[in-house]
Amino acid sequence: MSKFKNNTAIVTGGGKGIGQAIARRFAEEGAKVAIWEADEIAGEETTQEILAKGQEAHFFKCDITDEGSIQNALSGVSEKFGTPDILINNAGIANVGTATTTSVEDFDK
Numbered sequence: 725m726s727k728f729k730n731n732t733a734i735v736t737g738g739g740k741g742i743g744q745a746i747a748r749r750f751a752e753e754g755a756k757v758a759i760w761e762a763d764e765i766a767g768e769e770t771t772q773e774i775l776a777k778g779q780e781a782h783f784f785k786c787d788i789t790d791e792g793s794i795q796n797a798l799s800g801v802s803e804k805f806g807t808p809d810i811l812i813n814n815a816g817i818a819n820v821g822t823a824t825t826t827s828v829e830d831f832d833k
Contacts (some may be wrong), residue, residue: 727825728755732805736788737815739766751779758801758808760786760815773824780805788815
């Protein structure tokens with residue numbers, strides 16, 4: 725249960741779905757988990773669930789499409805847990821469309 729003891733893991737999109745499962749697993753394995761999530765309710769709920777089990781986690785509201793938001797979240801992680809050791813790039817967006825109807829802006833996201 726301490727495979728990742730003394731490690732800090734950032735999980736983007738850690739409040740729901742696969743990201744939530746990854747965040748839970750890192751916490752179970754002893755990591756301090758920084759949950760980066762745009763959905764404040766989902767991020768807080770996942771964090772509280774992990775904390776209720778006596779594991780370490782903290783929620784950081786973060787929009788990964790915004791550099792300022794990323795910098796703020798990273799500063800928060802450093803203040804709370806120190807230098808992060810692990811980054812799981814899980815956050816994503818869904819755009820309905822085809823390759824020919826999707827805008828360049830949507831591709832850039």
